[in-house]
Amino acid sequence: MKNILIALLMITSLSAIAQNDSYQFYANLNEVKNDKLHISLKTPEIKTDKIIYNIPKMIPGAYTIDDFGQYITEFKAFNEAGEPLNITRIDTNQWEIDNAKSLSEITYWVEDTWDADVENFVFEPCGTNIEEGENILLNNHGFFGYFTGMKNYAYEINVTRPENFYGSTGLTTRVTNGNTDKFTTNNYMDLVDSPIMYNIPDTTVFKVGETDILISVYSKRKNITSKLLAKDVKAILELQKDYLGTLPVDKYAFIIYLFTPENKTISTGALEHSYSSFYYNVDAAAEEFIGPFIGDVAHEFFHIVTPLNIHSEEIGDFDYIHPKMSKHLWMYEGVVEYFADHVKVYGGMITPKEYLKVIKRKISESKHFNDELPFTELSLGCLDKYKNQSDNVYCKGALIGLCLDILLREASDGAMGMKDMMNKLSDEYGKYKSFKDEELFDKITELSGPGIRTFFTEYVEGNKPLPFETVFEKVGVEFKQNVKYTAFSLGFKSLTYNPETERYVITEKGMDEFAKDLGYKINDELVSVNGTKLRQSNLRKVWNEFKTYAKEGDKVKIVVARKEKDIYKKIKLKASARTIEKTKKYVVKFNENATDEQLKLRKSWLGQE
Numbered sequence: 001m002k003n004i005l006i007a008l009l010m011i012t013s014l015s016a017i018a019q020n021d022s023y024q025f026y027a028n029l030n031e032v033k034n035d036k037l038h039i040s041l042k043t044p045e046i047k048t049d050k051i052i053y054n055i056p057k058m059i060p061g062a063y064t065i066d067d068f069g070q071y072i073t074e075f076k077a078f079n080e081a082g083e084p085l086n087i088t089r090i091d092t093n094q095w096e097i098d099n100a101k102s103l104s105e106i107t108y109w110v111e112d113t114w115d116a117d118v119e120n121f122v123f124e125p126c127g128t129n130i131e132e133g134e135n136i137l138l139n140n141h142g143f144f145g146y147f148t149g150m151k152n153y154a155y156e157i158n159v160t161r162p163e164n165f166y167g168s169t170g171l172t173t174r175v176t177n178g179n180t181d182k183f184t185t186n187n188y189m190d191l192v193d194s195p196i197m198y199n200i201p202d203t204t205v206f207k208v209g210e211t212d213i214l215i216s217v218y219s220k221r222k223n224i225t226s227k228l229l230a231k232d233v234k235a236i237l238e239l240q241k242d243y244l245g246t247l248p249v250d251k252y253a254f255i256i257y258l259f260t261p262e263n264k265t266i267s268t269g270a271l272e273h274s275y276s277s278f279y280y281n282v283d284a285a286a287e288e289f290i291g292p293f294i295g296d297v298a299h300e301f302f303h304i305v306t307p308l309n310i311h312s313e314e315i316g317d318f319d320y321i322h323p324k325m326s327k328h329l330w331m332y333e334g335v336v337e338y339f340a341d342h343v344k345v346y347g348g349m350i351t352p353k354e355y356l357k358v359i360k361r362k363i364s365e366s367k368h369f370n371d372e373l374p375f376t377e378l379s380l381g382c383l384d385k386y387k388n389q390s391d392n393v394y395c396k397g398a399l400i401g402l403c404l405d406i407l408l409r410e411a412s413d414g415a416m417g418m419k420d421m422m423n424k425l426s427d428e429y430g431k432y433k434s435f436k437d438e439e440l441f442d443k444i445t446e447l448s449g450p451g452i453r454t455f456f457t458e459y460v461e462g463n464k465p466l467p468f469e470t471v472f473e474k475v476g477v478e479f480k481q482n483v484k485y486t487a488f489s490l491g492f493k494s495l496t497y498n499p500e501t502e503r504y505v506i507t508e509k510g511m512d513e514f515a516k517d518l519g520y521k522i523n524d525e526l527v528s529v530n531g532t533k534l535r536q537s538n539l540r541k542v543w544n545e546f547k548t549y550a551k552e553g554d555k556v557k558i559v560v561a562r563k564e565k566d567i568y569k570k571i572k573l574k575a576s577a578r579t580i581e582k583t584k585k586y587v588v589k590f591n592e593n594a595t596d597e598q599l600k601l602r603k604s605w606l607g608q609e
């Protein structure tokens with residue numbers, strides 16, 4: 001038995017030595033010059049006279065055109081004897097090489113996107129970072145390319161690094177020899193899918209179910225550490241595991257880069273992959289950081305359901321040079337965003353009442369976009385024509401997921417919700433089997449019932465606003481618009497904040513009817529309300545106390561700072577408290593008199609069975 005094993009091992013290592021059927025890349029992180037990294041490639045055997053080398057124009061999940069080829073300089077190609085071969089740069093992202101049958105090596109330099117001087121800035125989680133001796137982010141599509149027709153060849157990436165650096169990644173194929181890490185993937189798609197962040201490590205590892213979780217944080221300030229995040233990340237992942245039934249990966253890495261806002265533009269966000277997600281965020285105070293970060297974690301992690309395990313051909317066989325969009329961003333982003341909120345109520349992390357507030361916020365955010373644009377059209381045009389509408393995938397997209405969840409539960413008498421539907425689709429398709437863009441709506445209908453097809457036709461392919469009233473009614477939730485009511489007021493509906501003076505500011509649009517009683521002027525800054533100094537930390541408290549205890553005729557005393565000739569003067573304003581008519585744009589609340597049937601469906605929806 002032992003001998004056979006050794007023989008097998010020898011065969012594998014011999015075939016690895018032959019190596020003319022794989023890409024072998026080399027990068028040395030110790031040799032950064034002018035903020036650029038040198039890349040060399042031992043090429044696989046080329047069987048045509050000419051060949052095109054490609055660096056992506058766009059990558060999956062980004063939904064923007066980034067032209068990563070623009071960061072490549074001094075592109076050279078050589079034959080076995082080290083003689084240069086003729087090259088033609090066809091466009092920003094493509095190089096054609098002559099005498100390709102003799103091609104042996106390609107070399108070039110890569111400049112990082114994060115601090116590049118370009119007009120269309122690459123969203124950081126999709127981009128690349130070279131900070132010598134500090135942090136190097138290998139979003140691999142920015143450094144390594146592929147030959148046309150040869151995306152399915154194996155890849156070997158050899159990275160020589162500073163001794164104290166560690167490369168955090170979701171890849172499990174690392175072999176380390178001295179200061180060189182070798183990573184291998186089966187094809188280009190898997191390489192692009194697996195970013196590697198190099199720096200002096202701050203990592204924490206733990207298990208959720210059978211899955212190994214890595215949290216890796218880079219932060220100069222070290223305000224937020226991997227250890228600090230571990231407890232909350234574990235808590236949300238446990239809920240996500242229960243929600244999905246299982247975590248469908250053996251290892252998953254949360255790779256996090258935190259910056260200090262003084263020296264960067266404030267654009268933050270994350271990008272999902274099959275075995276990792278990358279986060280670019282402000283190194284803020286822990287209590288401000290954790291809540292939104294855990295929301296991002298829930299969203300990015302749920303992407304392992306879709307598009308990573310359920311996707312159309314446009315995504316499954318991604319064209320990095322001529323990207324084609326799919327019609328189904330409502331699912332890839334919308335359903336994922338819905339799950340990220342819904343898992344919290346379903347798993348008991350937030351109450352049903354708090355969850356209705358989340359829904360209300362999504363509804364009012366979605367109404368800032370064009371509600372009559374068919375969602376499938378938005379999806380197809382998100383790179384260009386409907387770029388300014390594309391953020392609606394996180395708002396209306398999530399609400400489409402919500403409506404479908406309730407409708408699916410209704411059609412199956414509570415047995416099958418959206419997450420169960422996604423499980424069925426994942427069984428039907430999966431990471432390596434794409435659906436045809438055209439067939440998805442019919443497939444979901446086939447797995448549920450004909451009513452669902454009507455919903456898709458009217459509200460996803462069609463231009464009708466989502467039918468909240470009828471859908472929410474099924475679970476005993478009331479939805480109303482423009483509801484009039486009376487309440488006490490302090491003269492403003494909304495405020496802006498002046499960080500220099502640390503005071504809230506009265507604006508023209510933010511004033512209500514009671515503002516006249518008080519005599520506010522535009523740009524007045526609020527100093528105190530009934531003797532209490534107003535700060536960012538107590539605005540809500542002051543407002544809640546006032547509206548709870550105010551009685552008709554009470555004296556309302558407000559001190560404002562009013563700027564006159566560049567000098568702030570404190571001015572006392574007075575009025576008698578009175579109620580005024582206000583309008584609530586949207587009301588979403590539980591119906592106290594819901595029927596047994598509505599309650600049954602509500603319990604199924606909120607996971608209270």
Ligand SMILES: [Zn+2]
Pocket residue numbers: 272299300303332333336
């Ligand atoms: Zn997303």
